[in-house]
Every structure is written in C-alpha cells, then in structure tokens.
Amino acid sequence: MAYVRYKSTCWLYGEVMAFYFSLVMCMNSVPPVILVRTDVTRRQWSDTFVQATVKLQGWAPTAPVSLMRWISNSSESLLIPSILVEGSGFLHPKNPQFEDIFIGDFNLLLQYTDMMVFDYITANNDRLVYHLFYYVLHNDTNMLTMTTHNLQIKDRRLWLVDNEGSFPIGYDFLDTKLYNLSMFFTNMLQSSCVFRKETAARVAMLHRHGNTAKLLLEMINSHNAIPDIGYTRVVCEEQSGIMYDVEWAETLQKRVEDVFKWIELCKTKSYQELMELRNASLFIDSETIEIWKNTMKRNKMKYTAEEK
Ligand SMILES: *[C@@H]1O[C@H](CO)[C@@H](O)[C@H](O)[C@H]1NC(C)=O
Ligand SMILES: *[C@@H]1O[C@H](CO)[C@@H](O)[C@H](O)[C@H]1NC(C)=O
Ligand SMILES: *[C@@H]1O[C@H](CO)[C@@H](O)[C@H](O)[C@H]1NC(C)=O
Ligand SMILES: *[C@@H]1O[C@H](CO)[C@@H](O)[C@H](O)[C@H]1NC(C)=O
Numbered sequence: 001m002a003y004v005r006y007k008s009t010c011w012l013y014g015e016v017m018a019f020y021f022s023l024v025m026c027m028n029s030v031p032p033v034i035l036v037r038t039d040v041t042r043r044q045w046s047d048t049f050v051q052a053t054v055k056l057q058g059w060a061p062t063a064p065v066s067l068m069r070w071i072s073n074s075s076e077s078l079l080i081p082s083i084l085v086e087g088s089g090f091l092h093p094k095n096p097q098f099e100d101i102f103i104g105d106f107n108l109l110l111q112y113t114d115m116m117v118f119d120y121i122t123a124n125n126d127r128l129v130y131h132l133f134y135y136v137l138h139n140d141t142n143m144l145t146m147t148t149h150n151l152q153i154k155d156r157r158l159w160l161v162d163n164e165g166s167f168p169i170g171y172d173f174l175d176t177k178l179y180n181l182s183m184f185f186t187n188m189l190q191s192s193c194v195f196r197k198e199t200a201a202r203v204a205m206l207h208r209h210g211n212t213a214k215l216l217l218e219m220i221n222s223h224n225a226i227p228d229i230g231y232t233r234v235v236c237e238e239q240s241g242i243m244y245d246v247e248w249a250e251t252l253q254k255r256v257e258d259v260f261k262w263i264e265l266c267k268t269k270s271y272q273e274l275m276e277l278r279n280a281s282l283f284i285d286s287e288t289i290e291i292w293k294n295t296m297k298r299n300k301m302k303y304t305a306e307e308k
Pocket of ligand 1: 073
C-alpha cells in the first residue's frame with residue numbers, strides 16, 4: 001500500500017527531494033517516494049477502491065503522482081514533547097527536567113530533534129512550524145499541546161510524511177513580507193541542544209563540503225528519481241515560477257550553516273550562557289507576537305494599496 005499524491009509538479013518534486021535529502025542526512029525517517037503516472041489499465045491501479053477514488057477525485061488518466069510507502073493505518077501520533085513546552089522549554093542536558101525523561105522516551109526525543117533539523121534545513125512549515133504559526137496567529141497555546149502535524153509513529157519510530165512543501169516551496173515563505181515564517185524556524189531550532197550524534201556529524205560534513213544542493217541533486221540523479229515523464233525541474237519552473245537556481249542552493253547552504261553554528265554554540269557554551277544567547281523557544285512572548293502581527297498587518301495594507 002502507498003500514499004498517493006496528486007499534485008502540481010513542484011509539490012511532487014518537493015516530496016521526492018525531501019526523501020533524497022533524508023538519505024543525504026543518513027536519516028531513516030522519511031518513507032521512500034517514487035513518481036509514477038496514474039494508469040487505471042494497469043494491475044497496480046486495478047483495485048476497485050483505487051479505481052473509484054481516481055474517478056471520484058477526477059484525476060487525469062495519466063497524471064503524474066507521487067507514491068509514498070504506507071506506514072500505518074493508525075492515527076497514532078506524538079505530542080510535542082513536554083520538555084519543549086514546559087518550564088524553560090529548552091531541551092538541554094542541564095535543564096532540571098531532563099532527568100525526568102525515560103530512556104525509551106529519549107529515543108523518541110532524539111528522533112524528534114532529527115525532525116527539527118530536517119525541517120529547518122528543508123524549510124518544511126507543515127509540522128512543528130505549522131503549530132507555532134497558528135499559535136501566534138490566534139494566540140492559542142493549545143496549538144502547542146497537540147499531536148504533531150504530519151508525523152506518524154509506528155513501533156516507536158517516527159516517520160515524516162507529507163514533505164511536499166520542502167526546499168524552494170518552503171524557502172518562498174522565509175522571506176515573504178506577508179507570512180514571514182523565518183522566526184518560527186529559529187524558535188524551533190534553538191529550542192534544543194540535544195541532537196543525534198550522526199545528525200550533528202552529517203551537518204558538519206555538509207558545512208565542510210559547502211555545496212549541499214550539488215550533493216542532493218547528485219543523489220537524486222544517481223537514483224534516476226525524476227523519470228522524464230513530464231515532471232522535470234523545468235516544468236515545475238515554468239508552471240510556478242519557483243526556481244531551482246543559485247539562490248535556492250545558497251539558501252539551502254545558509255540553512256545548513258545556521259544549524260552548524262547552533263550546534264557549535266551548544267557544544268561550547270554553558271546552559272546559562274545559552275539561555276541568554278538564544279533568542280527563541282517555542283513559547284513566543286506577547287511582545288514578539290504583537291510585533292510580528294503588526295508587521296504582517298502593515299505589509300498587507302501596503303500590498304493592498306499597491307495593487308489598487
Ligand atoms: C489498513 O487498512 C486497509 C484498508 O482498509 C486494510 O486492508 C488493511 O488490512 C489495514 N492494515 C492494518 C495493519 O490494519
Ligand atoms: C523575515 O524575517 C526574518 C527574521 O525574522 C528577517 O531577517 C527578514 O528580513 C524578514 N524578511 C522580510 C522580507 O521581511
Ligand atoms: C540573537 O539575536 C541577535 C540579534 O539579532 C543575534 O546577533 C544573535 O546571533 C542571536 N543569537 C543566536 C543564538 O542566534
Ligand atoms: C495571549 O493570551 C494570553 C492569555 O491567554 C494573554 O495574557 C495575552 O495578553 C494574549 N496576547 C496577545 C498578544 O493577545
């Protein structure tokens with residue numbers, strides 16, 4: 001069984017790129033994804049439920065879709081770990097709450113911080129950042145005590161599903177005036193100083209290498225992951241104007257560097273120093289919320305005025 005996504009080219013591409021980036025990061029937490037075309041004449045699509053769905057949804061008969069390995073029927077999911085949203089909200093070995101973590105939960109917590117690194121670099125705003133955004137938008141702290149969006153858990157393993165908004169699509173939201181999500185990503189990253197050793201080593205490797213985009217594209221090409229059946233990068237660029245260009249590659253590397261620098265700070269500074277240094281946690285103070293909202297409001301008015 002697989003999850004099938006019927007989306008425009010860029011989103012399909014984002015989904016595939018995210019999977020290959022998880023390989024670059026040596027993270028075994030994104031289910032494999034392939035791109036195919038719908039074809040109801042083939043055995044793969046012959047199940048009556050599948051045929052009915054394709055018909056009901058009005059999918060084009062030979063549209064490109066992504067297939068992601070099915071993880072679980074269960075809707076079991078993980079709450080945002082309490083150490084991130086209680087007390088100082090800082091996941092650090094010197095945080096008194098750290099002692100209360102059970103070893104079994106610690107394993108999950110490490111997988112969770114893997115997700116934070118992965119989402120920071122790919123700028124996927126559809127997991128933890130989704131919660132932060134709605135928390136700020138509606139001043140609703142309930143958003144922080146919910147199960148994490150687009151994260152599945154099976155046999156104590158976390159799976160990052162629905163990664164289509166990764167890379168250029170996500171990067172688009174980092175520097176737009178209207179919904180500038182940059183701040184939320186920083187809040188997410190700087191809420192932890194506990195990372196899996198392999199992940200920290202991988203980030204350091206990408207920092208030394210200096211061209212993560214090249215590594216990623218090589219990985220994708222060597223697996224022939226983007227078969228030439230109509231969803232090439234060029235099609236995506238033509239359809240949406242989203243470009244996989246130098247700027248994209250630079251943003252990717254910049255985000256790797258941000259994580260690298262943060263991990264270096266974690267290594268070299270004390271808990272107390274870090275508490276002062278870091279500008280962010282998942283709790284966003286009222287003043288920052290006000291400033292962020294006002295900026296959005298002003299920009300919206302400006303845009304509306306410019307359009308008239
Ligand atoms: C998951 O759901 C499908 C379709 O309803 C069913 O065929 C399958 O047996 C279920 N698998 C599990 C592990 O429950
Ligand atoms: C978006 O936010 C970041 C950090 O808060 C800021 O550095 C950047 O200038 C902002 N971009 C725009 C276009 O407002
Ligand atoms: C906190 O914000 C200041 C001012 O914007 C910046 O110089 C500093 O690097 C930030 N700290 C961290 C840990 O990112
Ligand atoms: C957000 O809600 C809290 C209490 O729920 C309130 O004290 C605070 O003033 C609110 N902040 C804003 C910016 O509305």
